[in-house]
Amino acid sequence: MDAKVAARLAPVTLRQVAIRDGFWAERQRVNREITIPAIYQKLEETGRLAAWSGVRTHEIPRERSVVHMFWDSDTGKWLEAVAYSLSTHPDAALKAQADAVIAAIESAQQEDGYLNTYFPLLEPAGRWANLRDWHELYNAGHLIEGAVAYMQATGDGKLLEVLSRFADCIDDTFGSDDGKLRGYPGHPEIELALVKLYRETGEKRYLKLAKYFIDERGQAPHYYDWEATERGESRDDYWAKTYRYCQAHAPVREHTEANGHSVRACYLYAGIADVALETDDAELLRLSRLLWDDLTQQQMYVHGGVGPSHHNEGFTFAYDMPNETAYCETCAAIALAFWGQRMFHLDPDGRYIDIMERAIYNSSLSGISHSGDEFFYANPLTAYPGVNPQGRWHDTLEAGQYRRVPWFFCPCCPPNISRLIASIGDYSYSQAGERVYVHLYHDNSVTLDVAGRALELKQSTQYPWNGAISFAVQVDEPLPFELALRIPDWCYDFQLAVNGEAQSLLAEKGYVVLAREWAAGDSVELKLSMPVERVLPHPNIRQTAGQIALQRGPLLYCLEETDNGPQLANVQIPAEVKLEAAFDTALFGGVSVITGEALRSERSDGSSALYRHRSQVNIADSRFTFRAIPYYLWANREPGEMRVWVRSC
């Protein structure tokens, strides 16, 4: 694809995508009916909403010890989720609730545009005093995203005006001009938000500010050293010990690997991709590809999760993939999906969307319960009673099962998965002039403008349970356009037909392109072969040697104790065993499960000795039929063991 096409390439927005049935319709229903109200209730209960009006009334809503400096971001993400939901499912009561929150936010804005609940209420002198650790710019980013989404959803620009004033205040404060502070956020996020704000308002200062934040990051003399000295602290007292934690150890353009806190990293990288696209910056494109390849070819789990360590909530080193203690924060998987979508628009190639889809269907969706009101922070690949990937105190007293919970002290993940589910339409299509890309397959209708004429594509499928997808074309009169259908990386065999006539096409950069003049009633049938696959890990991943994972279509599978009994480490799936997929209507409203014959090794000598010499031990292998369920659904039934990687023989 040439640069000209790339430059015009843009996502189709969720407002163009109607989802009325199928996999995502049900997830969005639960999100609307359960998740969004549940999060609102928590925002209210915890004082996060009262804090906004508290700024003006000087009322601290809760005991000081629980008021935290990242509170505002939770409101911002909830408003964003609400906005996406209102875009596709108008709801006057919900809008009224959101409008009241917006009014409270507006009431908290300072004369100069500054907007924050924590510092005015609890620590006025702290304003902008510690960009490294305090979260003012992170909060600003999420509020800006919420404001842009709310404007787009409702046409009501009040919140956007508030956040534009705050963005102006930030722009007046930070930058390389004389008299400005040369700071940048310790927790990136605002970069991508400022690009959204620029796109919505057309105000180039916001794009310039985003670019400044990226380019100033990690420059010497180091801003975080300077501000620490200003606070009377030593840089050596930095709790995280290294600026790698916040990707500020070196100027960004000199980075060669993804590192540090994984959510910080992926938000930053998504912002870099946005700025690269908007400023046509070849160096940032090179950097984006480099970081993407490092992360996805050396540091990503099979479920699309990233950041193995709870110590830094982030990256460790290449091929380091502990399973039980895999941190893999829900927010990091979501941020990776965001970044993948942006990479596609910067460098059109299906490989970015392959990772985006992997992260969405597996390590992001696992972050929320099937019921919609409980959440994971960490998304491990093996679960064992008594092990907690969040790294809390290990002692038998607290050795319960790791489970989803309704809320966290730092509840960044719940509203994040909520906004992703509500906006899945944003990730489904892209358009570049007369070319329409289909990224995600699910039941929906998309309305497009091709060369000034209306096109409706109706997509019908049971994906991800089935690889058969059909498209019905609706146009008023014949219309030439290119339909680019994604052939996922997991698919080695597909059949394609237009109006029943088989098409023999090869995928290029992950897409087959049907270029023709389309007429009303034209149909496309795509059949993606979706056998059960055994996934083998890279041999450098020491933690999975000799083990396989099961995947079918975009879904990774896992074995749970409730289906397969305990001691899953002793289960082996022989190489020659046939694996079958079947749709189980009784499970979670209908999901495909994988079954096959497995071996379970057991000692039959009755000894309780921990260690015995081979010559003294009898081992018996028994056969049983295992059942694997989609990974994202684990921990929704009885507590017990879970394994993604299973020994093979």
Added chain:
Amino acid sequence: MDAKVAARLAPVTLRQVAIRDGFWAERQRVNREITIPAIYQKLEETGRLAAWSGVRTHEIPRERSVVHMFWDSDTGKWLEAVAYSLSTHPDAALKAQADAVIAAIESAQQEDGYLNTYFPLLEPAGRWANLRDWHELYNAGHLIEGAVAYMQATGDGKLLEVLSRFADCIDDTFGSDDGKLRGYPGHPEIELALVKLYRETGEKRYLKLAKYFIDERGQAPHYYDWEATERGESRDDYWAKTYRYCQAHAPVREHTEANGHSVRACYLYAGIADVALETDDAELLRLSRLLWDDLTQQQMYVHGGVGPSHHNEGFTFAYDMPNETAYCETCAAIALAFWGQRMFHLDPDGRYIDIMERAIYNSSLSGISHSGDEFFYANPLTAYPGVNPQGRWHDTLEAGQYRRVPWFFCPCCPPNISRLIASIGDYSYSQAGERVYVHLYHDNSVTLDVAGRALELKQSTQYPWNGAISFAVQVDEPLPFELALRIPDWCYDFQLAVNGEAQSLLAEKGYVVLAREWAAGDSVELKLSMPVERVLPHPNIRQTAGQIALQRGPLLYCLEETDNGPQLANVQIPAEVKLEAAFDTALFGGVSVITGEALRSERSDGSSALYRHRSQVNIADSRFTFRAIPYYLWANREPGEMRVWVRSC
């Protein structure tokens, strides 16, 4: 064995055991020439020695932030190691050095007998104010052990007088009598030390105090709650969250499993066994067996290490044995060996000595470098560059190789392994009247008193490299006694001869007993069959499923990258492969190595993809000859991977 014999059963002391050649002679030489001087230098450099005289002169030896409340224990353990060394290898210069330290200690003693450097110097009001966290009684225990050893080694009772006065002060302060504090140590150790002091001095109050500390532990109302309130703190602020950490969650006699901080646990359990023996307490015997069985049958690593978690430096739950992050503190293995020896005297059975030997030769000895001047705190079973079992910050910046170091901020392990090596003679024999138990096989001569007559047994062997052991009996005139020779749990075949005449005897409770009238020049030949064994883990240990360890005699083996190349997780030792042992004179002054044919699995498709479907991958198995070395010697050559558990097929 009946109770009468058990009651008379006692260890033979190291002063009776002359070690002039072989495995332990060399370890003791390095200990004398390198380790003991190196530790002295660190005690001096860090201000630990100056602190003793500082109490009287009110001079704080270092900046306050590095002075710590456990300092005194390091001096105590060093003096103990010195005493053991002087017992067998008199050294006037070393004794003079120790005497100067003892004089400084004496100068620090308060009027009422209280002895401590930290509190008089830095926090006078802190005396006895926080038994839960502060280490006054733990320090006292180690100083008492040092004093008893020094008295026994040199006949110089000055330090013993000082510590007896401190013990009297402690006895005046704590107890169930009216007017005394009902406290007990947060870090057990003093219990076993008080029994040593009782045995040396004959003063029954010390035994009674040891018993009080054991029985008061965990009683309600809880002393640590009370003292927290006295300090103006809430019990809920306890950093460790649970009194299980210090084995004070319930009265000791109600405990059903080993838990909490593993060094605290094993010192406590050793003290319980001592008190059980001295007070003939059947309930404490029952408890000791219960805790021993739980720990050694559900919570012990194959190298005898205990306490898998760095979070609490201790236990987690049954069968939880992570390998890379195995904490297995050197001190915990040593404490387990101490406890095992005491269990044998309480309940004469070789199974306790089997564990003692396992812990000494593997997870204790691994704590010190072959050169004698570097130490491990944690003793993991798998090493991989970038992984640190001490649980420090995980980021590529600090992702070095885990290696032994010369010293620690909390250097409990260095003098502990030093005192164990110096006192190996204490663990080699026991005697009960006319029965002589041989527990450990190594080159030495032991001098015994049997029914008032002198007996010398000269033991010659290349153990642990070889299972052939010969004994030469020296008596002035014929002497009846029973020679009880331990048949280790790892040995399934042995040959025994007296004066060349084969003996057909079965082992009972781990020992074969040769009962006869012995004459000068009688000889015994014991040949323990010592093939290379494949060790299989209990199937409940999920982390080692499908893997084997290699053991020969008492030694556990490991593969290091320097011998076997990287990616050891991809190495498999097939079940049918013959494993050979050979003595390599070029390695570490001569050690047995294990070799055999192994498979290495490698992807041959050239793909850099992290995850590939089985159908898309080519895997090639290549054969090579692996070399395994004794585990205790790992990390003495080039940095790199190490594995104890290797995949089998």
